[in-house]
Amino acid sequence: MRKLLSSLNPEQRHAVMHTQGPVLVLAGAGSGKTRVITVRTAYLMSGGVPAENILCMTFTKKAAREMRERLKGMVGKDRADGLTVCTFHALCVQMLREAGEKIGLPKRFTICDATDQITVVKKVLRQLHIAETSVRPWDAKSAISLWKNCLVSPEQALDAACDDREILMAHAFEKYEERLLHSRLLDFDDLLLRGLQLLKEDKASRELFQNRWQYLMVDEYQDTNAPQYAIIQHLTGKKRNLCVVGDDDQSIYGWRGADVSKILRFPDDFPGAEIVRLERNYRSTAPILEAANRVIANNTTRHDKTLIPVIEGGEKPRIMQCDDETHEARLICDEIRLRVEGGDASFGQHAILFRTQTQTRAFEAELRSRGIPYVLVGGMSFFDRKEVKDVLCYLRLLANADDESALVRILDAPPRGVGKATMAKAVDWAIKHGISANAAFQHSEEAGIAKGPARAYSELQSSLEVLRLQLEEGRALTDVMRDMISAVDYRAEVERSYPDEQEQMMRWNAVMEMLNFSQNYERSCKRKKKKPTLHGFLEAIVLSATEDTSAEDASKRGSVTLMTLHAAKGLEFPRVYLVGLEEGLLPHRRSALEDSIPEERRLAYVGITRAERHLTLSFATTRAKMGKAKTSHPSRFLFEMTGKDPYDGWVPIEQSLGFTGQSS
DNA sequence: TGTGTCCGAGACGAA
């Protein structure tokens, strides 16, 4: 422990050793904020605080995983296992599973993801006779989510609506909530809202959890939104043992209702709070920090601070001009391969960061064709595959027969004689009577559902019912799942949809891979002496808390990391490629309309400050949009960074390859 | 009423 403490600077040490009462750590990127949390946790434990009484909260699962890894290294695996290190959402699920019935939550709710939200939104838009051309489902989903994350009710949203579009979306919001309720679904935002409701309304639960988690730590506090903030308030009991760390320059979740002012208000919320500032950057070289400082200085409303480098020397960031996204990917992948083959670096030291998920495609193709190992973070690429989603939806239906959005998805995969006309009738009737579509099928005749489809539907449900009973009797999840796949004849769907035999094989392999997942889940439950349940399995997947991280991390160590800037926050890599620095992409096209250029700038800042030694910024002069090549212009952030026209300062492609630059 | 195919519009970020 002494060794850990002596590795900190005086300010960090102060924050670590100030264990009683509220502490605010305000600091720039790379100044060791997260280190404060982890060492503080170890310090608390060395002082006799049981691991079970410590709660560390993060915003992304990646950050949670990373933090847990670091803690394992400090206090050992066994003691780290007792700690609660998770995202706000995972925390809420835990609380709700334990005590959700206290606030009247249905016992068997299912969590739904963004795709399901869109499904539900589409349905309510149709119900309200709103054309999808006037209100795009995706936009309505975002608006609803933002409302919920700002603790705005449908009524309040309607009151505050100032144009037709907002009125329509507010109406959709109201219906959306109804539909979710009847499907026994909770979306991600509900997890926070219900978690908060539980803490607020049920005194016993509140005291239970306050007592359990006597020491709270929150990473990236600048990203807390209203429900998360209120959850922290309620969990922090009279003892007020709360330590938050954050940086206003890294606030990148405005679209999720995060409010930077909360970090500034902390001393008012928690009078007597100890405030610690960390200003020295231990992560990056001076030239990289200079670029970061220059960009972020263009934001006007911020705490004026400059990152002070500890590491001296180092090479300047490079700017790379490319013809198009394929060229960009090719150059970067070639360079990575050269570096690794030359013994200069390992694959695991490289990260490729981008603004949008669609940018992954070109990189994945190039990496794969070179046989370079890579890990795609956050994109859930495996779970996004159609066949995997289908299987998951069957599982959801198994867990919750009322789950409408799962039902819609698999009803005709494979076709079984009940199609969308029937489904529409069932849903109409369900909406009219305030019940689920599943319940409406029980009243087929009244709902005007023809005999044939009605029978086909009940055949589906009864074959699922058999499996449900088997689960209740304790049959292993993986076995039930295997039977389910054959009971619904999913193989037929794979064969029907993909005439190409090789593709068929790949798709079917992915389905089989799901069985491995459930087996791993069962195994990890056994390790933790928990009972494996279908609900638990689905939650592990939707929250991506799949405990099989050791395998993932092992492979990651030797792999290039591909991720969005949002996912990259809190992480660091020796060699970073920040790609697609173009107007319309970073800053994103939408940000101009929403008046959120400063947030885009912070996003760029986050990207730059991930780099430890080498930073490469790239832009393409043309980029394919919707299958067509469009001209792109270099990002204003490149201009801000260099103080001159990007075209003037870029490193020619020839030089960016090979080993022309000095290496430190 | 269910299924197959063609065509047209379409992309932000995380849990």
Next chain:
DNA sequence: CTCGGACACA
């Protein structure tokens, strides 16, 4: 290029 909706056919 990739999804989902409309439309034609069974």
